[in-house]
Amino acid sequence: MILVLVLVVPGFLYYLLDAHGKNRYQQLNIFGDKTVAKTTHKVKGKAIPDTIYHTLADFKLTDQNGKQVSLRTFKDKIFVVNFFYTGCPSVCKLMNENANVLDSLYKKNKMVYFVSITVNPKQDDVSTLKKYADGFKGLTPKRMFLTGDTSSIYNLARTGFLVNALQTGPNDFVYSDKLILIDAQKRIRGYYTGASSKDVDKLNDEIKVLYLEEVRNGEPAVY
Template sequence: MRIKTFLAAAATLAFAYACQSSSKELPIYGTKEPVEKTVDGKTVVDTIYHEIPAFKFLNQDSTFITNSNFENKVYIANFFFTHCPSICPTMNRNLFSIYEQYKGDNRLGFLSHSIDFKYDQPSVLKSYASKLGVTNDQWQFVTGSKADIYGIANAYLVYTAEDASAPGGYDHQGYLVLIDHNKHIRGAYDGTNEEQVKLLKKDLETLLASY
């Protein structure tokens, strides 16, 4: 996905969650495709919504995890790297506040993808998770090939890039992406912005209560 496409998607998400009301049902973000199907002999139009595709990554415990680890769960995903000198520390501290609030709640998971496929091996991710204060497997930190990690970022509508001119050598957005049981994107929030994190917490409560 090209940068302009990412920026357009980001602008759409930003506008959507800025204008979001206190409705009990959260919107579904991403592309949607109308399809015709036959029900009781009648042709009806259904909608296929954008979904996070199947994945397989190596986690901080050197164990492969897949999308099945998040089956029937709500989860929050983001993209970072352990030696990030800019937005990552704030983003992950804010995400940690949600982790602490829901620690041990098996309805909710956390999934952080490292975009530094060269340095952030499992042992590095393990140390990072420990220093952050993560003590259970509810929050997964994962690594993979550049193609796989950057490819899945596209699915989350999050811009990521290897960029020598960027702080730390990588450029990325600091979104915390809220995913529902059906792998649909239900919100994206600036993880460095306190008001956006508060909105995420509110929307998370709404989403969990809807199941």
């Protein structure tokens, strides 16, 4: 209980709203296309149409240790994703260092993962990613650097995470500078500039809010 309080209370307080003299809990946004389902649920006796949200399609990539990674890897998990490549001169390293800091903050929480996907898989094979990851100190097993084939990664970026990823020249790549927060239902819950300390602090708060939301929705609290 103490650990739960330490993890969720700061973020929870950050998102308390004062409404008519009462504190109300503000949930995080859900990004992507939404459609109205034919099914309904009841709220105070009224039938409310269900909403179908954009979710990630399954994928198959490989981490820096040669292990296969798919959506099944993140079953009942929250994870944060960013795109990078090892030859990136500056911004990528800063994004990944910020993700590493967050990784260290959640090292005892088995529900929260941090994932970086290369946009240059032809160069960034497993051995290259392993060497790159080893250049950082204190990473947890929940910190992943992923590679795969170009078409799969670029399609995953565009249609899954709803960000750009493409190669424009021999050593030139267009990719998002965002850290992307994904919930246990594989929905996008937030975008944060990976090189901004202010945005990274906001992401830290919103991970706590999302963790609380998942626990309230019946996901197991795991440490």
